[in-house]
Amino acid sequence: MQYAQTLPLEDHEVVLTFDDGPLPRNSNQILQILADQCVKATFFTIGSQANANPEGVRKVRDAGHTVATHTQHHPSNMQRMPLDRAQKEIDDGIASVTAALGDETGPAPFFRIPGLARNDGIETYLESRGIQIWSADFPADDWHRISPQRVYDLAIKRLEAKGKGILLLHDIQARTVAALPKILQTLKARGYRIVHVVPATPERPATPTEPQQWYMNPTTETVATSRWPKIPNFVYAATATFPAPAWFDFDWRDAELGVLTRRMRGVPLAQRTKWPSEMVVAENGAATALAVPAASLFNLPESTGTTMLGTLRRAEQAAQASLEPEAKPEPVRPGKSRRQQARGALTRQAHGGTTAKPAAHQTRHAAHAVPKQAPQGKKNPRAVRVAGLKKR
Numbered sequence: 001m002q003y004a005q006t007l008p009l010e011d012h013e014v015v016l017t018f019d020d021g022p023l024p025r026n027s028n029q030i031l032q033i034l035a036d037q038c039v040k041a042t043f044f045t046i047g048s049q050a051n052a053n054p055e056g057v058r059k060v061r062d063a064g065h066t067v068a069t070h071t072q073h074h075p076s077n078m079q080r081m082p083l084d085r086a087q088k089e090i091d092d093g094i095a096s097v098t099a100a101l102g103d104e105t106g107p108a109p110f111f112r113i114p115g116l117a118r119n120d121g122i123e124t125y126l127e128s129r130g131i132q133i134w135s136a137d138f139p140a141d142d143w144h145r146i147s148p149q150r151v152y153d154l155a156i157k158r159l160e161a162k163g164k165g166i167l168l169l170h171d172i173q174a175r176t177v178a179a180l181p182k183i184l185q186t187l188k189a190r191g192y193r194i195v196h197v198v199p200a201t202p203e204r205p206a207t208p209t210e211p212q213q214w215y216m217n218p219t220t221e222t223v224a225t226s227r228w229p230k231i232p233n234f235v236y237a238a239t240a241t242f243p244a245p246a247w248f249d250f251d252w253r254d255a256e257l258g259v260l261t262r263r264m265r266g267v268p269l270a271q272r273t274k275w276p277s278e279m280v281v282a283e284n285g286a287a288t289a290l291a292v293p294a295a296s297l298f299n300l301p302e303s304t305g306t307t308m309l310g311t312l313r314r315a316e317q318a319a320q321a322s323l324e325p326e327a328k329p330e331p332v333r334p335g336k337s338r339r340q341q342a343r344g345a346l347t348r349q350a351h352g353g354t355t356a357k358p359a360a361h362q363t364r365h366a367a368h369a370v371p372k373q374a375p376q377g378k379k380n381p382r383a384v385r386v387a388g389l390k391k392r
Helices: 024-036 047-051 052-062 085-100 120-128 148-162 172-187 252-264 301-322 338-350 359-366 381-391
Strands: 011-018 042-045 066-069 110-112 132-134 166-172
Touching: 011 024, 024 052, 024 172, 042 047, 042 052, 042 085, 042 110, 047 052, 047 085, 052 066, 066 085, 085 120, 120 132, 132 359, 148 172, 148 301, 166 172
Parallel strands: 011 042, 011 166, 042 066, 066 110, 110 132
Antiparallel strands: none
8 A cells, every 4th residue: 555565475365464452352352253264364563552461462472373563552643753752652562562472582573553654764763673564455444433344345345456465454343353254254255365474584484485576566577677677597607709790801802991991090900800710510420311313303304305306307407408509599580579589489499399408508608608709899699689588
């Protein structure tokens, strides 16, 4: 209710606390109800009540409950009291409860400020004495003039809203005595567990906890601020670092330029990092054997073979035709163009007429043949015809 932290409780765990006792008329009934349900609680005892009823304080201790303190006279305005008076209330209350217990151990180092009226001076003083300050996560308002049913309703409703926490009750109230059995039955029926808090001792060390467990609503671990900064609880095995490459290590043409630039600026040159460094590959214990390729991988497909054979035949025909005498082109007949006559010659050749070399051969032959010297200034008509066939 007042602090960011609370007890490190799991979900559906409840701590029962009772203030202002002991008052024999009601406190003894509270002790009996708790004993019937095998439940342990924490009692914040007032010093003046302990002086008036020391036997009641010892009953609480002998029943296995935790005895804590709650000042000497329960001042209602403790946060406004001078610090020396507040310190006296705290010290006198501890002394009275210690005297009532009659042993050297004294009460537990737990303290609850009356009315939860805290201030920094009180908290600093208690911390200096090693005393833990208790508030509450939800009360049941049993110090007000309300019915026992209302006390029960508030206790269960507020507990269900939080799911866990410290319940604040008063063992001096008759309405609390009437409401407590039903509260405990409901907690048991709904799967709650009652947690008993005791001070740690050398024989009974403190329960191991994580820092997040001390918060009612801890920040989720998916939020970065809840994980930073944190000190790791592990030891680094090694702190090896990899060499960082310079920008000119990636291009040999820029290496000398980078060195010259740094020299011109007067920056002392550091030893250049060799990058990339030689890579050491671990040898495998077992010999690695590659699969033998199948013989079928080297067979050429049938279509490829056919294409190669057809190419060879055409090459043989071209070679044989080159050995035959060159066919003379027919003279130009009147009324027909050279293109028409060339087209007719090819048609006759296809039907068994005059034998002529293919156009490709004519072109190739014309390229290597040396024409006769023609008179200067006159065009060679045969050369024109060969050129025309070349174009064709």
